[in-house]
Amino acid sequence: IGRSFIDFVHPLDHNTFASQITSGLAIPMDVNGMQDAAQSPGNSVSTMFCRIRKYRALATGYNVKDRSVTFEPFMLKLSFKNIYEEKGSGIYLLIQATPLFSAYKTPNEVIDGAVPFVMRHVANGNLEYVDNEAVPLLGYLPQDVIGQDVLKLYHPEDLPYVRHVYETIVKQGRVSLSKPYRMLAQNGHYLKLETEWSSFINPWSRKVEFVTGKHHVIEGPADPDVFQAPPATKNKVSEEDNKEIEALKDSILRILNEVPTRPAELVKQQMTERCQDLASFMESLMPQSEQPKADNELRLEIQENGNSYYERDSVMLGGISPHHDYSDSKSSTGTPLS
Secondary structure, three states, rough: OOHHHHHOOHHHHHHHHHHHHHHHHOOEEEEOEEEOOOHHHHHHHHEEEEEEEEEOOOOOOOOEEEEEEEOEEEEEEEEEEEEEEOEEEEEEEEEEEEOOOOOOOOOOOOOOOOOOOEEEEEEEOOOEOOHHHHHHHHHOOOHHHOOOOOOHOOOOHHHHHHHHHHHHHHOOOOOOOOOOOEEOOOOEEEEEEEEEEEEEEOOOOOOEEEEEEEEEEEEEEOOOOOOOOOOOOOOOOOHHHHHHHHHHHHHHHHHHHOOHHHHHHHHHHHHHHHHHHHHHHHHOOHHHOHOOOOOHHHHHHHHHHHHHHHHHHHHOOOOOOOOOOOOOOOOOOOOHHH
16 A cells, blocks of 8 residues: 555556556546536546566565566556545546456367457558457457567468468458468467458558458467466577568568559449449539530530521621522612612
């Protein structure tokens, strides 16, 4: 009691905790400097994930400083509350912490009907969104993987198939359900999943803007505790294999950024149809008298108006007109002047 809560938060999560409070819970003031009653601090609740330090208890001995510091993952629900006391009122931060546990119980557990989770990455492979359902299934906190390369999560042996999947996504816009492939969990082991893929094509650049995957886990990792720290030593990869892996990753990125896409043509066609529909709608709003006339109507009107002008001029000039034959005319022009 009396210590700051952030002292118990893992150093890697300090920025996330601070930004969650300022951006997710800060209530803007109106022009009079008052807070909106409908958006009072007590009505605002924000959710985040972080690691909190465990209590270093002593079973034997007296030197607690020699014990290693460990952290456990928690889901936090944050809210502000106005507290009124005799000395005055104040705003307090309320934190409801729920411990997180792995979704798996046994090694390589076969999963039936697991809750799917969604991940989204942009064309350069960087993740920009991971939903909350992924945390107990993968072991990563959202702030650990957002901004990281999604290609690093795929098993190297599955990269050829993943490249084929991305080729299909670029050409057709989506993949209804992929074959099983492997994804890396936080503890260094791989789980198997199937994915429904979709993409968004920028209608102006006609390139892939981002790819969204709805993942269904079908088999858990060999180590069921996905929150366990990964092994310190990793399997060594030969230089030749590493070059092949990097070449596959580069080819996937080229596919996402360079290959002409069939969905892009479809988007362009849809934009053209929308423009035509908009033009038809605007014409329907215009009065009949203001609508543009067809070319044949314009030609007919010009011709009719032209003839009326010629006939009027003929009358004014006493019947002399270059547009009529007056050889039989009984005009008095041939009578000599007296």
